[in-house]
Amino acid sequence: VKQLIVAINKMDTTKWSEDRFKEIVKETSNFIKKVGYNPKTVAFVPISGFNGDNMIDSSSNCPWYKGWEKETKAGKSSGKTLLDAIDSIEPPTRPTEKPLRLPLQDVYKIGGIGTVPVGRVETGTIKPGMVVTF
Structure with missing residues (x-):
């Protein structure tokens, strides 16, 4: 596995808390760094799978979320939703x-x-x- 997306699910249970999202991003970044990934190449996306928030269309429940940005071989890639992150995956040669x-x-x-x-x-x-x- 060369490319990762981290979808932080159940954000609706924390009332879309920005602090909780940042805490999870920090903890997950430390973990993926330990296993050999560069966190700058990973998209972190807050979602609610149950409600479908921020999966296909941007959610109005998280106005603080400005989107994800990651480094790729072709430069930088950015987006807001989980679908954007999936679409940004580069197919292997x-x-x-x-x-x-x-x-x-x-x-x-x-x-x-x-x-x-x-x-x-x-x-x-x-x-x-x-x-x-x-």
């Missing part, structure tokens, strides 16, 4: 130039079709019509 590596998850024997291996391409590429031996 796939090593398509390497040889094909496809760990098998399962093998199905389907009548009339044959043996169908199922897995996820980790490196390389696979195209329709390619002959792959296992």
Whole structure:
């Protein structure tokens, strides 16, 4: 896991207390720093999952919250909601130039079709019509 979002849930139970949010951000920042993450690269978002506040649209319950900001490889990224934070996640680069590596998850024997291996391409590429031996 290279990128994190910290959604601080149940803010409605603290009546959207700014002090409680800052306290949780401070404690969580210290913890994620200890496990090897830079807190400046993490978005901290106050939400109420039960009420749906600050998840898709900005909540009027926390006028003190100006939004999150985080550092990324491309520069700085910012937003207000959990959806904004999810949208700011940079997709990982796939090593398509390497040889094909496809760990098998399962093998199905389907009548009339044959043996169908199922897995996820980790490196390389696979195209329709390619002959792959296992």
